[in-house]
Amino acid sequence: MADKNDAPRRIDADLIRKMADLLKELGLGEIEYGEDEWHVRIAKEPPPAAAVSYHSPHSSPLAHAPGSADSARFEEANPIANHPGVIVSPMVGVVYTSDEPKAAPFVKVGDTVKEGDILLLIEAMKVFNQIKAPRSGKVIRILVSSGMPVEFGEPLLIIE
Amino acid sequence: MFDKVLIANRGEIALRILRACHEMGIRTVSVHSTADADAMHVRLADEAICIGPPAPCDSYLNINAILTAATISNANAIHPGFGFLSENADFAALCEKHGFIFIGPSPEHIRMMGDKITAKKVMREAGIPVVPGSDGPVAGIDEALKAAKKIGYPVLIKASAGGGGKGMKAAENAEELPDAMKTAVAEAKAAFGNGEVYLEKFLKCPRHIEIQILADLMGNVVHLGERDCSLQRRHQKILEEAPSPALNDDQRRKIGRIAVEAIEKIRYRSVGTIEFLYENGEFYFIEMNTRLQVEHPVTEMITGLDLVREMVRVAAGAPLGYTQDNIKLSGHAVECRINAEHPVTFAPSPGRIGDYHAPGGLGVRVDSALYSGYTVPPYYDSMIAKLIVHGANRNECLMRLRRALGEFVIDGIDTTIPLHQRLTSNADFLNGSYDVHWLEKFVNGEGE
Numbered sequence: 206m207a208d209k210n211d212a213p214r215r216i217d218a219d220l221i222r223k224m225a226d227l228l229k230e231l232g233l234g235e236i237e238y239g240e241d242e243w244h245v246r247i248a249k250e251p252p253p254a255a256a257v258s259y260h261s262p263h264s265s266p267l268a269h270a271p272g273s274a275d276s277a278r279f280e281e282a283n284p285i286a287n288h289p290g291v292i293v294s295p296m297v298g299v300v301y302t303s304d305e306p307k308a309a310p311f312v313k314v315g316d317t318v319k320e321g322d323i324l325l326l327i328e329a330m331k332v333f334n335q336i337k338a339p340r341s342g343k344v345i346r347i348l349v350s351s352g353m354p355v356e357f358g359e360p361l362l363i364i365e
Numbered sequence: 366m367f368d369k370v371l372i373a374n375r376g377e378i379a380l381r382i383l384r385a386c387h388e389m390g391i392r393t394v395s396v397h398s399t400a401d402a403d404a405m406h407v408r409l410a411d412e413a414i415c416i417g418p419p420a421p422c423d424s425y426l427n428i429n430a431i432l433t434a435a436t437i438s439n440a441n442a443i444h445p446g447f448g449f450l451s452e453n454a455d456f457a458a459l460c461e462k463h464g465f466i467f468i469g470p471s472p473e474h475i476r477m478m479g480d481k482i483t484a485k486k487v488m489r490e491a492g493i494p495v496v497p498g499s500d501g502p503v504a505g506i507d508e509a510l511k512a513a514k515k516i517g518y519p520v521l522i523k524a525s526a527g528g529g530g531k532g533m534k535a536a537e538n539a540e541e542l543p544d545a546m547k548t549a550v551a552e553a554k555a556a557f558g559n560g561e562v563y564l565e566k567f568l569k570c571p572r573h574i575e576i577q578i579l580a581d582l583m584g585n586v587v588h589l590g591e592r593d594c595s596l597q598r599r600h601q602k603i604l605e606e607a608p609s610p611a612l613n614d615d616q617r618r619k620i621g622r623i624a625v626e627a628i629e630k631i632r633y634r635s636v637g638t639i640e641f642l643y644e645n646g647e648f649y650f651i652e653m654n655t656r657l658q659v660e661h662p663v664t665e666m667i668t669g670l671d672l673v674r675e676m677v678r679v680a681a682g683a684p685l686g687y688t689q690d691n692i693k694l695s696g697h698a699v700e701c702r703i704n705a706e707h708p709v710t711f712a713p714s715p716g717r718i719g720d721y722h723a724p725g726g727l728g729v730r731v732d733s734a735l736y737s738g739y740t741v742p743p744y745y746d747s748m749i750a751k752l753i754v755h756g757a758n759r760n761e762c763l764m765r766l767r768r769a770l771g772e773f774v775i776d777g778i779d780t781t782i783p784l785h786q787r788l789t790s791n792a793d794f795l796n797g798s799y800d801v802h803w804l805e806k807f808v809n810g811e812g813e
Contacts, residue, residue, distance in 0.1 A: 297396075297416045297430050299437060329433040330463075354437035356415040357430070358399055 221245065285348065290365045292339065294355045298329035302351045310351075316344045318364065325349070325361060338364060366681050367391050367441040367466070372406065373431050374446030377751060378659075379406035380734045382444045385673035394438045396431055398424035400742040405734040412438055419744040425449045428456050435465050442466035442680060444673075448746065451656040452479060468680040470635045470655045477631075478653040482525040482563050488639075488650050491627035496642065496649040498565035506543045512564045513542055519567040522546055524553035524560075528652055530600020532556055535567050568649065570800040571642035573597065574609050575654075576624040577664045578637050579672070581679040586628045587687070588621040589664050589672075590694045592638075596788075596804045598711075603781075603804060604788065605660035606699045607667050610759065610797025611643065620648055625689070636661075636676055642801070659702065659751070662732060666698035666755040696755055697762040701770070701785040703733075703750040705741050708783040709808075715743040719776035724769035728755040728762075731773075741778060749780070759797070763789060784808070 224236050224247050237246040285291060294300075302310040302325055311323050318324065318338045325336040342364040349361050370386050371394040372379045383393045383406050395410035400419035407413045414434040417424035424430070426449055435443055443465050445451035451469065454476040460467040469475070478484045482502060489495045499512040502525060513520045513536070522545055524532030534549040536542040546562070554560035577589040593609035594602045608617065624639050638658050641648040661672045679685070705714045721737040733750030735741075741749055754769055756762030767789040773782055788794045793803065 297414055297433050297437070330429050330436075332429075356434075357417045357424075358415055 221247065285346075285360045285363070288360075288363050290342065290345070290363045291360045292324065292336070292362050292364060294327060294357060294359045294361055295336070296327055296329055296334065297356050298327040298334070298354070300349045300351065300353050300355050300361070301326040301328060301333070302347070302349070306351075312344050312347070312362075314344055314347055318342060318344060327355065336361065340364070366683075367677065369394060369411075369438065369440045369442075370468070370677070371396060371431070371435045371438065371440035371443045371465075372410070372446070373425070373443050374449055374451075375401050375404060375406065375425060375745065376748070377732050377734045378446040378657075379404070380409070381732055382406075382446060382673055383409055385671060385677060386444075388671075389674060389677060391677070394434065394440050396424075396434045398744075400744055403739065405736060405739070414438060419742065421449065421744070428453075428459060431456075432459060432463055432465075435460075436463070440465060442468050442677075444468040444676070445656070447656050447659055452654070454479060466680050468635070468676050469657075470633055470637060474631070474633050474637075475655045478637075478655045479528070480525055481523060481528060481652055482561075484653055485650065487631060488627060488653065491630045492623060493627045493639065493650045494623075494648050496565045496568070496651060499563045502561045502563050503546075504561075506546055509542055509546050509564060510539060513539065516564060516566045519569075521565045521567040522549040522562050523565060524549065524557055524562055526557035526559035526561065527553060530597070533600070565651075568642050568644050570802060571595075571644040571649070572609065572611055572799075573602075573640065573801050574612065574620075574643045574648070575638045575640040575658075576620060577658075577661070577672075578624055578628050578633075578639065579670075579675055579679075579685070580628055580634045580637075581685045582634050582682055583684050584629065584632065585685045585688070586625050586633075587685065587689050587692055588625050589668050589670065589692060590621070591617060592660055592663055594660060595799055595801045596794075597801055598804050598808055602660065602702065604699065604701050604785065605663055606697065606759075606762075607663040608694060608697065609643075616646070621689075623648075635679055636672055659748070660700050662730060662751060662753040663698040663700045666728075666730070666753060667694050667696055668692060669695070696757045697759040698753060698755045699762055699766050700751055700753045701766070702748050702781075703752060703773075703775070703785070704747040704781045705749045705778050706747050706781055707779040708781045711781075711808075712779070713743070713747055714779035715741045715747075716778045717741075718778065720774050721776070722772070722774040723750075724752070724772035726765075726769070728765055729769045730754070735775065750775070752785075763795060 228236050235248040319341045320338055322338045323335045324338055326333045345365050346363040369392045372382045386393050392411040394412045395407045396414050396416045397407050398417050398419045416430035416434055417427050443460050450456040452475055454472040457467040457475055458472040485495050497516050503509045503512050519537045522534045532553050534545045536545040549562050550560045572595040574591050574593055576591050580586040591609050592605050592607045594605045596604040636657055638654045640651050642651055665672055717740045718735055721735055723731040730753040735749055754766040756765050770786050793799055
């Protein structure tokens with residue numbers, strides 16, 4: 206019987222690795238193994254409930270766990286959403302950054318725009334709506350790409 | 366079967382539709398206003414798209430935004446719930462034009478029943494008994510006086526573009542009629558954009574009894590019994606029960622058969638409700654609702670059918686798969702509509718929910734999108750929960766209802782739960798002796 210005052214037992218990395226492999230191989234959520242005096246439990250982090258939200262500029266599905274503030278996304282989106290120069294979408298639709306597929310974009314990062322300049326198009330029900338600069342300034346970030354769906358209130362670009 | 370359904374609604378009905386879809390393995394897209402970003406039907410949906418600011422006209426009534434959301438999410442079908450765009454024939458037609466199945470009746474039937482004069486005419490021709498009336502619009506005081514004399518006072522002036530209890534004015538006699546006409550026409554124009562009115566005999570103390578029907582695309586039709594919705598305040602239903610305490614099996618079978626024959630004749634599809642006023646053993650058609658109704662759960666409890674599921678199934682082209690003989694009405698069910706309002710003054714009470722505890726147990730169902738910490742927004746309808754209770758008979762049901770109401774906790778805002786508790790200890794209600802005027806008198810007495 207091991208003395209309680211002994212130094213901590215050497216970690217059996219092989220065992221842990223073997224258990225982790227088993228976990229993965231068999232698609233388990235949790236494995237626990239032990240003997241008289243010790244137990245090792247390895248648990249997989251439960252995936253958040255899969256949900257796609259168009260809150261983010263990314264076109265890939267984002268995990269959106271019900272009930273949580275979804276802190277990581279919050280931290281990423283918040284600085285953008287709260288930026289005083291952010292321009293948000295006034296409607297749900299599909300963004301186009303230029304007049305025609307092969308044409309140059311309306312604006313690039315670094316461009317200076319005047320109030321009323323066309324920044325983007327948003328298409329809804331086959332109608333193209335011009336999104337115009339509400340004030341003059343410099344385009345410091347473009348958060349969307351052509352062909353991307355956006356929802357109402359989604360940040361599009363930042364003009365300082 | 367559909368792969369993906371877009372839910373064009375909010376609150377408890379959006380959650381209701383979401384649940385039925387998920388149980389069928391159908392993915393859901395919830396569209397929502399900024400005010401509903403934390404709503405339960407948004408959190409549980411597979412995809413969520415913000416379509417506008419809080420105001421309904423910019424969000425839940427925004428046809429462009431909803432169809433755009435359906436396009437970018439690749440939805441196959443759209444369920445409109447009730448209210449909002451559910452009885453907007455133009456919306457239904459646009460859905461179909463853009464390649465989405467509208468989960469409900471055809472645009473033509475929506476339009477037909479949306480005009481109350483046309484609806485009455487169509488139903489009368491299909492064999493449904495109607496309220497004696499002007500049989501067409503009345504324009505001007507002289508026409509109104511002539512029609513009223515024929516019908517017999519008291520009369521009710523109703524907006525043909527109205528419905529849902531709105532746009533109605535009564536006149537007890539010929540002296541009252543001219544003023545009532547003027548007001549009714551002005552109000553109709555303001556509320557519905559159409560000042561056309563017609564006259565109907567005003568029934569003194571009728572009950573409101575409605576028949577639920579369901580039809581598939583192949584012409585198979587069933588009725589699912591009736592609901593008694595007589596308990597109304599300002600023409601808004603507060604509590605509904607099925608079956609009606611006023612009908613016996615013979616009457617039920619008879620009116621059910623008449624309803625089914627009419628639906629067959631007009632070749633209606635999906636769910637629908639034929640609303641009647643019932644007085645002295647006679648049924649009088651008032652209107653047909655071409656959508657799912659708020660009180661559909663009481664019918665579900667006594668038939669065992671999931672009406673939202675059936676709507677989705679028939680919209681996807683599936684046959685009913687059963688006939689009238691297979692429909693069995695079992696036991697008794699009551700639904701209490703719980704509003705975010707003061708139980709006596711009915712002052713609206715939006716705000717943050719503190720503790721929330723829904724009642725449970727056998728035969729108890731709560732349809733609600735509430736949760737602890739949720740904030741009820743001030744922009745929308747005040748109904749926040751439906752408590753539906755089922756029992757083997759009406760007595761057992763009412764005992765269960767009283768017990769369940771006593772357990773229900775919704776902290777932080779005012780709700781009408783105390784009103785329902787007062788109802789469940791009232792002798793008239795317990796005896797089933799009430800008509801469409803009863804609740805108004807009850808709450809006014811309580812208000813003193």
